[in-house]
Amino acid sequence: MSTIATITTSFLPPFNGYAVLVAPALLILVAFFSLFADKLHVPDRAAAVVAAVVAAVGACWMALGADNVILFGYQLVYTGDARFAATAILVLACAWFVWTAAAGTGRTREATALAALSVSGAVLAVAALDLIVMLLALELTSMPAYVLIGYRRYRIQGLEGALKYFLLSVLTSLFMIYGASMLFGLAGSTHFAELRALTQSPLSLLAFVLLIIGLFAKLSAAPFHWWAPDAYAGSEPWTVSFAATVPKFAGILVIVRLIQLVSTGFSLAQSLLLIGAVASMVVGTFAALTQSDTRRLLAYSGVVNVGYILLVVAASAGPDGATYSTIALVSSVVYALAYTAATMGVLLVASGEGGRLSDLAGLSKRRPAAAWCLALFVLSLIGVPPLAGFFGKLELFMTAWAAGQQVFVVIATVVTVVSAFYYMRLIKAAFFDEPERQVAASEDSAEDTADVAPDVAADSAAPETPTPAPTSRVGVGVALGILLAVTLLLGVLSGPIITWLT
Amino acid sequence: MEHVAQNLNLWWVLLVPLLPAAAFVVLLPMSRRVRNACRFVPIAAMVVALGLSIAAAVQVYPGSHIGEPFWQVAWQLATLGGHAVTISFAVDSLAVLMLVMVCIVGICVQIFSLFYMKDDDRRGWFFCVMALFLAAMLGFVLSGSLLVEFALWEIMGVCSYLLIGFWYRDEAPRKASQKAFLVTRTGDVGFFVALAAIYAACGSFEFEHIFATVANWSPALLMVSSIGLIWAAIGKSAQIPLSAWLPDAMAGPTPGSALIHAATMVVAGVFMLTRMLPVLTLNPLAMQIILVVGIITALYGAILACFQTDLKKVLAFSTISQLGYMVAAIGVGSATAAVFHLTTHAFFKALLFLTAGIIIHATHTQDMRQMGGLARRMPITTVVWTIGAFSLAGVLPLSGFFSKDEIFTVIWHSGQYWAFAGAAAVGVLTSLYVVKTWFTVFFGNSCNVNAHEGTATELVPVSILAALTLVCGFLTIPLARFLGHEGEWPSLTMAATSTAVMLCGAALGYTIYARQRSTERLKQIFNVVVSAADARFYLDWVYDTFFIRPYFWLSEALWKLDAVIIDGAVNGVAWLYRGLTRLINLLDARIIDGAVNGAAWLYRALTRGAQWFDSTVIDGIVNGLGTLSRAIGAALRRVQTGHLQRYQRLIVGAAVVIVAVLVLVLRFL
Amino acid sequence: MPTVGLTAVVLLAAALFAIGLYGAISNDSAIGILISLEIMAISITVNLMGFARFSSVAQANAWFFSVFLMVITAAEIGIGLALVVAVYRRARTSEVDDLSELKG
Amino acid sequence: MLLTIIIALPLLGVLISALLPHRAESGAKWVALLVTGADFVLAAWQLVQRGITGTTGMQLETSLSWIPQLSVHYHIGVDGLSLPLLVLSTLLCFLAVLASWKITVKPRFYFAMLCLLSLGLNGVFTALDLVLFYVFWEVVLVPMYFLISQWGGERRQYASIKFFLYTFFGSVFMLVAIVALYLYTGSFDLTQLRDLIAQTAALKGAGIGSIQWWLFGAFFLGFAVKVPIWPLHTWLPDAHVEAPTAGSVLLAGIMLKMGTYGFLRISVPLLPQGFSGWQLILGILAVISIVYGAVVAFAQKDVKKLVAYSSVSHMGFAMLGIAAGTAEGFNAAMAVNISHGLCTGMLFLLVGMVYERTHTRQIKDLSGIAAQMPVYAGIFCFASFASMGLPLLSGFVGEFLTMVGSWKSPALPGIITVIAGLGILCGGAYMLWLMQRMIFGNPTPAVEGQPDITLREILCVVPLAALVLVIGLSWNTLLQFTDPFAAALVKILGA
Structure with missing residues (x-):
């Protein structure tokens, strides 16, 4: 234990403040409250409103909280970047909850509960400095996501997507846990600081690789991204907007922190990450070019963006990477927020319309404000200044270039230019295409009611026809407004944000 | 030859160009009806300008060499890389002479067009553009820097474009104006290059600065600038090969042609060459080129004039050939001969054009074949035309004889005998077509029954010009001395040769045209020459096949290249x-x-x-x-x-x- | 009888892990896959116990780790079975190969 | 502080006009008019004041740190090069708003986009920090894309996507060059970069193949697409034909100047050795642009396309001026920038007026305008003669100085100047050919009975015409600003 103390105190002054855990605790409470909402004769969307308020309070709490809080004997450490990440996650969650409260169709209580649990897991995961806590937090974040993907029980695609997501994730997380157990066995302790002291042996190397592969799967980085397109295409854009952003954000933080603290021991960490980065960029871009479904397109765009982040992480994992580790951490966190905010924005705009690109047709005529928000989110994803995407990419590429990955940065620039092609198709759909048929309900929602098999077993009580509560335009506006604010301000205020992160 | 003191303060001479310019600026924004009403403003302006120029002439009287200004004003146009660039106006003897000449001709033409244009509803615009043109010409003459000369040179080009294309509703004037402006601008490319070269050489456009440093210019630079200036003069003064635009320019109103395409603008090229003579004389090859171009153009103009049936076309080709004479005079280095011929030519050619205007107005046609026997119906016009025509041909007492003789002597003394032979041949042809037009228009069977004499407003300016044509001849000596050159009467032998040349042409013309004998037999004998002449020696054909049609083809091809290949690759x-x-x-x-x-x-x-x-x-x-x-x-x-x-x-x-x-x-x- | 060494236990765990992996890959029915995933989880616990017993690692940590592992596995099975049942009710099959509607 | 106000004022316009309630939609144009008008007045007042005191070195500078970690500063300032362009940009934006008075399709967003475009343009011309410059460079791209794609002609979607991708393609290379410069010298600030580059050993090599040469090449790609220089120009005709009148006026009037401004502000002063390697290539490409633009313009059937290709030709003169590398050349480039902005702005406004009346831009349908609309025909002739380069008008200043500059330049052979002279002739050719077919002749059914030019439309055009005449008559009104900058530039190249 002494070695842990010396290492962590070298850069983290001890300070006991369990108050920081208020946010996750409140969220778990909200989850229980929303599960039993119908017992308390509370209207369906009230849960989402409460969750939104809690998330907002949690975000402020995290933002204004003290720095360098160490809990549970250095297992959970809220340094500057962890607090920023937690605030970011809570802001995203708050936006999602506001949107659900405003325009969630059908029963939203359970979705709120699941989301609240997942967020609390994510808030813990960003600060984990111990293998067990990390695994627990990651599982807590991703399990509700499996269920959220399959949320519409009466639609086979949703369930099929959820099952695939579940089985593949469990398989890869078992890889991860197996690797973690092996590392624990060899190093004698589960704390990252101890793992750094691990001597390099073929067995420990294999364990580390398995651990990283598990994390790759969580982030849907290439060779292990197969679940993402099917899982997202199966379910509604509303649930995908959560499942595609918050777990991924937590996964990014974990892998960045892990590489920063542990990788020095493993010389091959950099090449492994580079393989993952290049594979993700290449596979994600090519596959996305021919997509006709918004959710699938954003799934592949997610793969590409994770590729960019892995590139920076790989840069900081190199032999002389230590000098760049802080900037790498900072730029990857900033870029992760920029990317997730934009993706959630696009998906929330698409939730009102429907999953496929053709559903977005004529959006500029129906909902001009939403169409312009969509355009801004897409431009941020492309990386057009002065939006967040550009500054995120600028810092990412400059750090990677400075750390010596010039070749891969050139690949990344080419991928950015190619990505402009398929992102523009979103704008093209929203602004130029004319909606073919005037059927208000898109094909997904039509399916919701159509394939309710008549002879469904009694206990699953055919879903009461979802009394469509009126979507309050103000709520949708607020949700998109929050995300828009993040996209616009992150770029311009990147100066103070970086000072906060370091 | 004592010189007049240099410190004369002649600031008011600058008013001469500014008055017509003011008239233009006043007339421009007016509505059509108001502008038609105050057509007299430009005429008044020109009268005052004439007064001032005569006063200047008196003030400056004994005159001095060309290029030594009595008075000069310069101001800074801009600083280029810290180095100041100035523009200036200078009053010297040549300028004053030209001022007087331009003002006289300008006033005559304006008075004439009062009547000629009276029933055209856009006559106000006509006078407005005339005023701008006169302002540009007067300014051009007074300019002391090459840049100012170039600027006003192009303004004159625009005015000629507007005047030729005055009746823009019909096809011919539109095409002619565009052709004129484009051909002159082809010449201007040379001027541009010359200007750039001169500035690169001596860092300024002022004449005295140029002449001071011209000695130590590099031969290449000297060649480029002189070739450029010659090319510009060819373009502006319609010399070969850029002479195709002048005959077509006759599509404009006659008074416009009289002023611009006979008296003033077309001589701008000659005037510019006289101004830049010190630079050109240093380059013997350039002088030789000028001489050759001059003689060839004179021949070209004279031959074609003989074959024209349109009255105005005859005068146009005659102008081209007389310009050839002036350019040849410069080619042999004598500025005074050229300027003297320029002045006399301005008077009698303007006279001829205005008289042609009267005839056309009377007979409602420009085709000489439909004219005949006008002498009886239009006596005064006939007398006046005869004075102008005979002066053109070079009959003894008239001014044409003296100025042409001056050029003959100068060419003879230069020792270029082939040039002298050419000049003589042109003399013969000139008198041939003069006699031809004289007989076909005024004698023979009279087919225009209702032809009536011109009105007073037409005849007054014409008679003034006729008087001047009579008088100018006797001013050879004072004019030469005014330009700082020891003039003398043409020697007896030279006078005899030129009269012989004139008589020979006249005799030829009399035998062919006097007795209305059919010229068909003649046409068979010279059928090749006749068909060539009809096609203006295929000059227009050369323009079309080697420049205009390929240009259309090239632009289509490049546009396809643009649309197909570069765009095609993208989509x-x-x-x-x-x-x-x-x-x-x-x-x-x-x-x-x-x-x-x-x-x-x-x-x-x-x-x-x-x-x-x-x-x-x-x-x-x-x-x-x-x-x-x-x-x-x-x-x-x-x-x-x-x-x-x-x-x-x-x-x-x-x-x-x-x-x-x-x-x-x-x-x- | 020869004492069982650390390497023996680790090898056993690795073998169990491999069996579970092969089961997950080759099985057609979802239930089959779930069962093989459980086998893999158990192999991790065996591995942990091996380290706890033989290597100098703090035993308490190993026990915590395996307890938490069991918690995670239990949760996963709960969700897994719920999903399989839901899929069965909807598509009348739990054969994974039939569920290939989402592709591209 | 005043400069920041000038830049940020249009932002106010964007916010107000975008957030107007649906009922008060028509108020948007008044808001835009007010904002751009005030912006122009402020900028013009600065110009007049600077005119009196002279502009040596950077004026109205403000520098705040924006991203300290990357040493990126919000550093803006104005000097002889950028002040005239800033005034031209604010003037053209004001006139563009005045010209689009009859926009009825979603006016709030239209005028918001115009104000955003004005903000971007003001920013580009005053930014003195490479990242800030790049940000404003891209900001200009987005509103123009929406202006063309939302309010354009039939093939507007194709044209806008092509416009976006062409410029985006160029600017990616520019970004790479900016980042490379930062990595070599550690600073983005334009004013310090020159001596930093001079000191860093890595960037020492001159001539082809040296690092400076490659950097100049990357910047060249970014700016050449914008100028546009010959092979990269195919987006211009499409973008112009499909853009609304105000869009074309701004696109041709001021956005093309961003390219030449980029060369004069970044490429030439910062990379003198790189510039000497590229000088001949630039010269040749410029001359090709001049002749190519003029010749292809001759074959156009659509008036707007003709004027678009004429812009390619005119900007070719600006590039030739820059390639010459002499004081006259740089003055010429800046003179062409301003005078082309004025002349082409006038031409596009006039073409827009004809389009508003006859709803056709095909030359064969339009003729005899002089008979039907005499005052309009007069102004059109004035604008055509100005763009043809007639002396006493501003077009001549630029073209003449380019000829003089390129002749004096040691790097360019004499033949280039002669070809440029031919380019001027071809320029005259297509303008006269257009006037002959469109203005003169008998009125066609489309032109018959059209009302002459109205007062509002005259107000659009008169300021431009006045400036063209003033600059044409006394060259010093413009050259007093540009000459100190040109002299400084020549000193840098000489050193």
Whole structure:
């Protein structure tokens, strides 16, 4: 234990403040409250409103909280970047909850509960400095996501997507846990600081690789991204907007922190990450070019963006990477927020319309404000200044270039230019295409009611026809407004944000 | 020859060009009706300008050499890289002479057009543009820097464009104006290059600065600037090969042609050459070129004038040939001869044009064949035309004889005997076509019964010009001395030769045209020459086939290049993509049923992709990259088959591959 | 009888892990996959117990780790079975190969 | 502080006009008019004041740190090069708003986009920090894309996507060059970069193949697409034909100047050795642009396309001026920038007026305008003669100085100047050919009975015409600003 103390105190002054855990605790409470909402004769969307308020309070709490809080004997450490990440996650969650409260169709209580649990897991995961806590937090974040993907029980695609997501994730997380157990066995302790002291042996190397592969799967980085397109295409854009952003954000933080603290021991960490980065960029871009479904397109765009982040992480994992580790951490966190905010924005705009690109047709005529928000989110994803995407990419590429990955940065620039092609198709759909048929309900929602098999077993009580509560335009506006604010301000205020992160 | 003191303060001479300019500025914004009403404003302005120029002439009287200004004003136009660039106006003897000449002719033409244009509803605009033109010409004459000269040179070009195209409703004037402006601008390209070269050489455009440093210019620079200036003069003074625009310019109103295409603008080229003589004389080759061009143009103009049936075309070609004379005079280095001929020519050619205007107005046609026997119906016009025509031909007491004789003597003294022979031949032809027009228009069977004499407003200016043509001849000596050159009466032998030349032409003309004998037999004998002449020696044909038609073709071709090749490369992508997706679907059927584990399949897909990629590169379609990525994208989507088992195998396969690769790397590391 | 060494236990765990992995890959029915995933989880616990017993690692940590592992596995099975049942009710099959509607 | 106000004022316009309630939609144009008008007045007042005191070195500078980690500063300032362009940009934006008075399709967003475009343009011309410059460079791209794609002609979607991708393609290379410069010298600030580059050993090499040469090449790609220089120009005709009148006026009037401004502000002063390597290539490409633009313009059937190709030709003169590398050349480039902005702005406004009346831009349908609309025909002739380069008008200043500059330049052979002279002739040719077919002749059915030019439309054009005449008559009104900058530039190249 002494070695842990010396290492962590070298850069983290001890300070006991369990108050920081208020946010996750409140969220778990909200989850229980929303599960039993119908017992308390509370209207369906009230849960989402409460969750939104809690998330907002949690975000402020995290933002204004003290720095360098160490809990549970250095297992959970809220340094500057962890607090920023937690605030970011809570802001995203708050936006999602506001949107659900405003325009969630059908029963939203359970979705709120699941989301609240997942967020609390994510808030813990960003600060984990111990293998067990990390695994627990990651599982807590991703399990509700499996269920959220399959949320519409009466639609086979949703369930099929959820099952695939579940089985593949469990398989890869078992890889991860197996690797973690092996590392624990060899190093004698589960704390990252101890793992750094691990001597390099073929067995420990294999364990580390398995651990990283598990994390790759969580982030849907290439060779292990197969679940993402099917899982997202199966379910509604509303649930995908959560499942595609918050777990991924937590996964990014974990892998960045892990590489920063542990990788020095493993010389091959950099090449492994580079393989993952290049594979993700290449596979994600090519596959996305021919997509006709918004959710699938954003799934592949997610793969590409994770590729960019892995590139920076790989840069900081190199032999002389230590000098760049802080900037790498900072730029990857900033870029992760920029990317997730934009993706959630696009998906929330698409939730009102429907999953496929053709559903977005004529959006500029129906909902001009939403169409312009969509355009801004897409431009941020492309990386057009002065939006967040550009500054995120600028810092990412400059750090990677400075750390010596010039070749891969050139690949990344080419991928950015190619990505402009398929992102523009979103704008093209929203602004130029004319909606073919005037059927208000898109094909997904039509399916919701159509394939309710008549002879469904009694206990699953055919879903009461979802009394469509009126979507309050103000709520949708607020949700998109929050995300828009993040996209616009992150770029311009990147100066103070970086000072906060370091 | 004592020189007048240089410190005369002649600031008011600048008013001469400014008055018509003010008239233009006043008239421009007016509505059509108001502008028609105050047509007199420009005339008043010109009268005052004439007064001032005569006063200047008196003030400056004994005159001095060309290029030594009595008074000069300069101000700074701009600083270029810290180096100041100035523009200036200078009053010297040549300028004053030209001021007087231009003002006289200008006033006569304006008074004439009062009547001639009285029933045209846009006459106000006509006077407005005339005023601008006169202002530009007067300014041009007074300019002391090459840049000012060039600027006003182009303003005159625009005015001629507007005047030729005055009746823009019909086709001919529109085409003629554009042709005139473009051909003159072709000349201006030379002026541009010359200006750039001169500025590069001596860093300024002022004449005295240029003349001071011209001695130590590099020969290449001297050649370029002189060739450029000559090319510009050729363009402006309608010399060969850029003379095609002047005959077509007759489509404009006659008074306009009288002022611009006889008296003033076309001589601008000659005037500029006289101004830049000190530079040109240093370059013997340039002088030789000028001489050759002058003589050839004179011959070209004279020959074609004989074959014209349109009265105004005859005068146009006659102007071209007389300009050839002036250019030849400069070619042999004598500025005074050229200027003297320029002045006399201005008077009698303006006279001829205005009289032609009266005749056309009376007979309502420009075709000489429909005219005849006008002498009886229009006596005064006939007398006045005779004075002008005979002065053109070079009959003894008239001014034409003296100025032409001056040129003959100068060419003779220069020792270029071939040039003298050419000049003589032109003299013969000139008197030939003068006599021809004289007989066909005024004598023979009278076919215009209702032809009536011109009104007073027409005849007054014409008679003034006629008087001047009579008087000018006797001013040879004082004029020469005014320009600072020791003039003397033409020697007896030279006078005899030129009269002989004139009489020979006249006799030839009398025999052919006096007795209305049919000229068909003559036409068969010289049929080749006649058909060539009809086509103006194929000059226009050369323009069309070598310049205008290829230019149209080139612009179409380049636009297609632009639209097809450069654009095609960019939006060729869409067409390519459709073709290749069909190819992929074909391959698609075979891959799926092959149950392959992830790693092996990935490898084969890459090799096939590489082989397919080579075939596209070999075709050289670089932009296929966009399509390639879509094709690979489509191929990758094939892997995403939705079968869970496949995904699991892919994951495990990938993990195995990665571990294998890392282990290999570890061993070699 | 020869004492069982650390390497023996680790090898056993690795073998169990491999069996579970093969079961997950080759099985068609979802239930089959779930069961093999459980086998893999158990192999991790065996591995942990091996380290706890033989290597100098703090035993308490190993026990915590395996307890938490069991918690995670229990949760996963709960969700997994719920999903399989829901899929069965909707598509009348739990054969994974039939569920290939989502692709591209 | 005043400069920040000038830049940020249009932002106010964007916010107000975008957030107007649906009922008060028509108020948007008044808001835009007010904002751009105030912006122009402020900028013009600065110009007049600077005119009196002279502009040596950077004026109205403000520098705040924006991203300290990357040493990126919000550093803006104005000097002889950028002040005239800033005034031209604010003037053209004001006139563009005045010209689009009859926009009825979603006016709030239209005028918001115009104000955003004005903000971007003001920013580009005053930014003195490479990242800030790049940000404003891209900001200009987005509103123009929406202006063309939302309010354009039939093939507007194709034209806008092509416009976006062409410029985006160019600017990616520019970004790479900016980042490379930062990595070599550690600073983005334009004022310090020159001596930093001079000191860093890595960037020492001159001539082809040296690092400076490659950097100049990357910047060249970014700016050449914008100028546009010959092979990269195919987006211009499409973008112009499909853009609304106000869009074309701004696109041709001021956005093309961003390219030449980029060369004069970044490429030439910062990379003198790189510039000397590229000088001949630039010269040749410029002359090709001049002749190519003029010849192809001759074959056009659509008036707007003709004027678009004429812009390619005129900007070719600006590039030739820059390639010459002499004081006259740089003055010429800046003179062409301003005078082309004025002349082409006038031409596009006039073409827009004809389009508003006859709804056709095909030359064969339009003729005899002089008979039907005499005052309009007069102004059109004035604008055509100005763009043809007639002396006493501003077109002549630029073209003449380019000829003089390129002749004096040691790097360019004499033949280039002669070809440029031919280019001027071809320029005259297509303008006269257009006037002959469109203005003169008998009125066609489309032109018959059209009302003459109205007062509002005259107000659009008169300021431009006045400036063209003033600059044409006394060259010093413009050259007093540009000459100190040109002299400084020549000193840098000389050193």
